[in-house]
Amino acid sequence: MILSQTILLVEDDVSISEMVxxxxxxxxxxxxxxxxxxEAEHKLQHHQYDIIILDVMLPEKGGLxxxxxxxxxxxVPVLMMSAKxxxxxKALGLGFGADDYLAKPFSLIELLAxxxxxxRRYAQYAKQSSQQDEILLSHHGLCINLTNYSVQKNNxxxxLTATEFQLLTLLVKNPKRVYTKEQICQLIWEEGYFGDDNKINVHIRRLRAKIEDDPSNPTIIQTIWGIGYKCGEAT
Structure with a gap:
């Protein structure tokens, strides 16, 4: 099947660039x-991309x-690549706004997945619905618009990135349910959980920084120690 998506591949190693x-x-x-x-910055000013594959270590201007x-x-979704x-x-890359991280050397099958x-996630996030009535979720001062994929807090x-929006929506839609990190990996990233907590932790921390009144004492996204995360009940 021929796809219409365009990728910007930012990689200074010519052999890796050609292979990918x-x-x-x-x-x-x-x-x-x-x-x-x-060069990447120039292309981003003149083109729209569906995803960016970005190496961390680059000449002239670093990937981060x-x-x-x-x-x-x-x-726009960003997949970071690095030999580091x-x-x-990983925390630094995700903390700056990457959606996912792939360490070198990597499998081309894993890269494609x-x-x-x-x-798929970004297409869902960016799609504008043709519905006349907006579908809204309200929780802890947040107004989550499921029609145009926007979030407001106190107006x-x-x-939010597509990943952050999906995380927030998943938890708010099911406020009494505790999600394990394995379940979050499967539902958000569509992949298995291999014991690497870092990716999930960084995304949760970044999301809390945007939605919580006090990110160090969160009330919207609560940690259930040893299990995972849940949405705090509205007061």
Missing amino acids: TQYLENEGYSIHHAFNGS QLLQDLRQHSV GSDVD RVNALI EQLH
Whole structure:
């Protein structure tokens, strides 16, 4: 099946770029290339992309700085890649606004699965419904619009990524249910849980920073120690 999605691949290693390009093009994706941060920045100013695959270590402008600048105005999904696979680097990449992280060396099959999952999630997030009536959820001062995928807090617009929106909606829709990290991985990322808490923890922390009055003492997204997370009941 031929896909219409366009990917910006930002990778300074030519051999990796060619390998990834050939594989993803065989799957129907259109690939634009950038081999340094400045070139990527220029392309982002002139093109719209469905997903960005972004290496951390880039010449001229680093991947994390590029990501931080991008998140000032865009929620396009970003898959980070890096030979640095430590928890610290993962937390830093996700904390700057990445949706997912893939450590080098990686399997092309795993890369494709992550790309497909991010694109499906973002397509759902960005789709404008043709319904006349808005579908709203209200909880703890939040107004979650399921029709246009927006969130307001005390009438102020919040800027959530597709991943953050899905996490929030999942929990608010089921306020009495505790979700394990394994269940969250399956429902949000469509993948199994392999004991790596970092990705989930960072996304939860970033979401709390946007929606909680006091992120250090959260009332909307509560941690159930040793199990997972739940949505706090409205008072």
